[in-house]
Amino acid sequence: MSDVIIIGGGLGGLFCGAILAKEGYKVDVFEKNARIGGGLQSFVRSGERFDTGMHMLGGFTENGSVSKLCRYLGIMDKLKLKRVDRDCMDTIHYFSDSMQYRIGEGREGFISSLAAYFPEEEENIRSYVDALYRITDGVDFFHLRSGSADLYSLDKEAFMPADELIASFTQNRKLRDILAYLNSTYGGVAGHTPSYIHALINVLYIEGTYRFVDDSCQMAQLLQQIIEGSGGNVYAANPVTHIAVEERQITHVTDSYGKKHSADRYISTIHPVSLLELLDKGVFPKAYCNRLQSIPNTSSAFLLYLVLKENSFPYINHTCYCQDDYGDAWELYRYDDRWPKGLMYMTPPVSNQGEYSRKMIVVAPMEYGAVEQWSGSTLGIRPDSYAKWKEECVERLLSKLERVCKGIRGQIEHITAASPLTIRDYYNVKEGSLYGYRKDCENIMLSQVPIYTKLKNLLLSGQNINLHGVCGVALTAVNTVEALLGSDVIVNKINNI
């Protein structure tokens, strides 16, 4: 019997487990996939290692929240990270007027890089960036400050739609679109996604963007070592298949071998809809189940993992975004005749990175509706019609990529493609959603899922609760663990290092 059982060995599960282990708890983590890590997983094709869900990292500056948490866990010095170029953290290329914008890092760098293209808008850009920092400053959990994780004390502007926030600072159509270019990193929808999500993600990357060197599973392995060092276990290829409940308490979970495991407490880090599937009907009230089912999810994506020929394509130390036209930034996920209207590509770094890159990751947002007709199929067993459709998507994506990376087809040695169905089945996440539940300012209550559940010994964590990504999920793990150990217990320790 362990102290805590964690369902899901992804970013959230491993962070919760490592923090608890550091505090002396014996934790057992159950992971469905053969490789632990969830979004931290990587895979090898043609000798090159690719990260699946962790390409740009925020929160790793000296005073960044993730750095602080990793220092408390004793793993910060062991992580191999590379900062992207400070004078150009991202480029955005528009095909409609062949413009390429280079975006600078840091509050002032960001403002001045954009003001160089829009000098008459400098004051508006500054006021807009001030608003981003003002909103972000109000979110205690983001800064690892003592206080509640709830957002209800934030000002009204934090809950207005992000596109409206941008529009309130500038009339310039082009600038409005550029200011929304990071949308694909949080899956925002115009008129719905609250400004606080937009502000947190923008500020996170503006403050400093990093990449894992070689692979992202290094972080999963370091967290696993902490858990095992305290007598716990991380079981890979061993999903939880059933959760038994008596008198509003979990009594045990059953693994894929039919073995029963008990603990004092349980933490679920999987998508809440996937959690419902593990519970018998009637465990949660119908209204709660309906609510979890009805919260909209962020969109999915179609991805290419390209192995490039040796010495053929340069290593680029920033992320590159490209788009057909201004006005598309909020619509990239729509699957229609114009898909893909935009994409992002990046060259992941390796140790002793040279001038050339052997790999590239291309991501094009895509709605789940594009693959819904094959939703009954599973990994490795998909119909021919799906394979044909996937080939067409690869072709459409490469044609678009070729417009910014001339001659890329001739430089490719091997292509692996992933669709929303791949993402759905690898992570067991509804609709292949990249970032879990989508927060909606039209119904902010609906999309705020509390850490506490109706079961006395079950807590929730992971990207569906507060915020997604390496920073959002790591900080949510702190909140969840504090629900067990007492408020500010971990935050104080982290801040006192």
Ligand SMILES: Cc1cc2nc3c(=O)[nH]c(=O)nc-3n(C[C@H](O)[C@H](O)[C@H](O)COP(=O)(O)OP(=O)(O)OC[C@H]3O[C@@H](n4cnc5c(N)ncnc54)[C@H](O)[C@@H]3O)c2cc1C
């Ligand atoms: C394609 C893609 C690109 C992304 N890019 C970035 C990026 O560049 N930067 C960034 O910060 N974030 C990025 N993200 C988001 C980031 O990966 C996620 O926010 C984060 O990994 C979510 O962590 P989590 O623990 O909530 O879920 P996950 O990491 O998905 O972990 C959940 C785990 O639970 C397991 N599981 C499911 N069901 C069961 C079960 N019944 N029993 C046991 N285990 C189970 C799953 O296999 C999975 O490993 C990206 C996501 C995707 C999909």
